[in-house]
Amino acid sequence: MTADVIIIGGGVAGLSAACFLSEFAQVTLLEREPALATQSSARTAGQFTAGISTNTMRALAAASRAFFQAPPPGFCEQTLVAPRGCLTVGREEHRPVLDRLMARLQEAGSDCRFVDRQEALALFPALRPERVHAGVFEADAMDIDVDLLLQSYRKVAAANGARFVCKAEVTSIRRIADTWQVTAGDRTVAAPVLVNAAGAWADRIADLAGVPALGLKAFRRSAFTFPLHRQDAGVWPHVTTADYTWYVHPQPHGFTASPAEADPVSPGEVYADDLRLAEAIHHIGIDTELAVPRPSASWAGLRTFAPDRNPVCGGFPDHPGYFVSAGQGGCGVLTSPAMGRSLAALVAGRDLPGDLSAFGITQDQLAPGRFLQA
Template identity: 40%
Template sequence: MTRADIIVIGGGIAGISAGARLAEHMSVLLLEAEPQLGYHSTGRSAAIYIRNYGNATLRALNAASEPFFDAPEGVSDTSLLSPRGEMLLATEAELDELAAYAAEAEGMEQLTPEQAVELVPILRREPIAAAAIEWSARDIDVDRMLSGYTRLLKARGGQIVTGAPVTGLARQDGTWQVRTGTGTYSAPMIVNAAGAWAGEIGAMAGAIPITLTPLRRSAAILPAPEGHDVRDWPLFASASESWYAKPEAGKLMVSPADEDPVDPHDAWPDDMVLAEGLHRYEQAVTVPVTRVETSWAGLRTFTADRTPVAGFDPLLDGFFWLAGQGGYGVQTAPALSEFCAACCAGLAPGLPDSVRTALAPERLSPPV
């Protein structure tokens, strides 16, 4: 039996970043069900840092993560961010949604419809009633981030076992026994960073019942519109988030921004959902969609209040929840991994009390 001070279940960006931080203080063993790390949500991320994205708790986590992205010590020698910008477009029917977003945001600049079209020349002018841009939104180099955290975890003595889905969890004499297809592992503490499967891991362990709902999000790569160089365009999206488009390696990634509840699985796009989303996108631009080069889908897993759950389970000793990151997992990973490591190592967490309370697992548990 392989032993460690702590076992991290899940090899996406949440688990890998937490493992790398924890390895500074204790021996770490990370278990990933898939043959490779970052296979599910991490590898299918939109890969953009938007400080104003999400509710108040998420915006606090975004802000706490930004210094790491700019200077990712131990993970990369250079910033993980590059300029992009995020532009929101509102029709008359979406003006209230744009106003509500802007009211809670910092650093948003109002644009005229003409300015919006100047930034993205394929936009149709007629339906744009208002627009706003967050210039500070930036692309994230997710591959470099994941590989950097992986190197850091290994450099600090951490072990990674892939192809090891968890089949059983039990606590005996103050130690967790974790059964997988590759063997049994033990540690006094566990971090549940299993993404869409975190609810199943919690139930297997006998933790408090937390509802975690995976929502499918689809995307497609379209060729760049003829005669246009899209590389310097911002991400552009409807204010109601009914679609968005982002330059990707000289082409355009377009998403229907779908949120269909599904069971945890290796997600794939629904052809009808994708077609309907591309139609909504077509209504906003002057260039028809004539070819889809490739498409995919990922799972964004949410709690009931759409805020991550991070903290020790109130019923189980040594069981730490790190789940429910939804569509914010990559850009909140630096802050949440530091928080996880501090809690598990018995150090002072670096987040305000209000944020810690908002993340606490007990908020999601029905009263006994």
Template identity: 40%
Template structure:
């Protein structure tokens, strides 16, 4: 039996980031079901930082996360966590109206945006087919994230502060004991005052272990794969179809591709469907002269959304010693630092950190008690 102030359930980016943020002031343990941390969504992303992407509060949280990526605390990272990439949003001739919306949304997020002709877009990515490119929006600010280094930085900081990490420890029971919790995880039994639910696609499953009402999480499978590239293409931006039919970006000597699919799934170890890979190849070959014929590696991961697609961050209204950090969707890496800083402030009872407040973030939009989650028992309280 081990006693902690806080037990964080889930060793993906959401779990390790908030565990680190709390470890300076609290005795913290992270419990992870798998033998390796970051085995699920966190290890399967496209590794992008795009402020002009994501729903509602994910955008200000992404903007507020920049300072951690650009200047992480001393001793956490061995090298840069960001590197230049940029995003080129492209549309077919019949879809150019959507480019204006993307440009306006980018400006609202504070990003630099430039509307380009098809010819100008092809100067940036010479494989684009002019006849099917109606125009583009160029954003120079998005960057590549070194996700493994970011995750490792948090684990390193957590351990340096005396935090505990337990792998192969699925939480199977969560019971109220006095003014705290008794957590059974794998072979271990832990006691703590506060539980943080950072279980990704399994967030509602973990809540049900504590007897709490789910928030209605829906995991969505997304497919990605690598094809042969060319080191000479390494400086191309990421190309994202304006209606989210595909994206691709250089990744060293390879190209990372996706059909930008969203297929509802149970919480599970997601696997790619060959049809989704084939669809992406067809769409990218139609839009470019890449002439993709074979795939080097493929994978899938889950992007998990609440019903209104906003993150769910904060204390459960029925159980204030149970904090949620779920529903990260497709922005869980890029928004992780500020989300963790915010949640740690909530756990400590501190005010919202000033660099997050400055973004105009509306805490109600994140609340586990918000009406959009339709939690019946809570609505009657």
């Protein structure tokens, strides 16, 4: 089997890359799982926020907002996002944290404001007054329909002729002349361009390809659901604490909550940590009046970070035709439009799209070479 581009990894990084690359190239995507997007991409809370601590990641999120609000014609028939808002609350000792968050949101062009205790309680009435002194409200934070987004990336790529092969665990990668040959099971695919979008497994794929690993690290994030506190709770904003001991995300029929932990783990299937869930339930009980019974469901996902905690997107000068899109650190869904478009431009040998450059995103900021310099 031959192609113009082989993509390894069928999560949001791979699917967004397939969507934009398929506009000008024949794409074959290989996914080791039985179905696409079954790992971290399917386990996200689906929140769009620009309140991200690292600069390049925050800029990619801000640059992706317009895509979510007005997708290209034919991308999807329904809306991708819905208003939600994001409220971060703290006590007096957390004021420096709130100040930094406010500065980041303002830099990203978000509709945000400081709120006092009274407004915080009006926004999220389950908060305990004695545990809240102030907060920051990101009014234009949104819910992302993650399923629709992933399906749309796949639909557009398939309409452009992209091929998707699941149950295809890569076992061998070789560079022969100017072609990458990737073996997965009993299938070998050849293409001049190879895109490593394997998430937490990206460094393992790099080793197979004989390309320097980037030092990517995977961290577990646990989550669980529980019933709504009351009928109007479904329209409350996402809320978290300034010390990040928990977050609660209202859904139409219940809450999604998390201890917001980042425990280092090896790439692989991960499960919610019961002790971490118990800690989150304890802290939610202290900070709110939400009665959290036994969780309705629980799960965990992987958040993969590069050493500087900013994403990696680009090629390696010493390894022609090899590109990587990885290290999105739990923000893969909300940065995927900008990341996918950036990757497509770099593979095509073009400059980054002008609208992305307007947010201060540069090729050097994304380049994997920043970790390889002596």
